[in-house]
Amino acid sequence: MAAHLSLGEAAQALGVSLDTLRRWDRAGKLHTTRDARNRRRVPAAELHRLSQRPERHRTGSRLSARNRFAGVVASVESDGVMALVEIEAGPFRVTAAVTRDAVDELGLAPGVAAVATVKATSVMVSREPPDGR
Secondary structure, eight states: OOSEEEHHHHHHHHTOOHHHHHHHHHHTSSOOEEOTTOOEEEEHHHHHHHHOOOOOOOOSSSSSOOEEEEEEEEEEEEETTEEEEEEEETTEEEEEEEEHHHHHHHTOOTTOEEEEEEOOSOOOOOOOOTTOO
């Protein structure tokens, strides 16, 4: 990689617009230099700094799901072939709809240690206060 990139090259590498880089430069978020023709140049080190992403947490197992909540079964409600299993995992309560056979095979009952593993294609996030108000 070149020691310095043009603003256009840096924008393309970072996946942002030229205007975004200009705003970042004015705000001090991006450190640029000027060449002999007074054009902004972006040091390769800046590109590296801005492209770094926080490392995602590991699954801790052979499952691909990363959202795992270890806890204790709080309740099991069976009705026909289905059951609702509620797990207290620290400050969280996770409810899973599973088959009654799964409850029996896993020996799920109140007080039993269990792990709720969540793998979802749709996760909703909000900024509501914890009490729901």
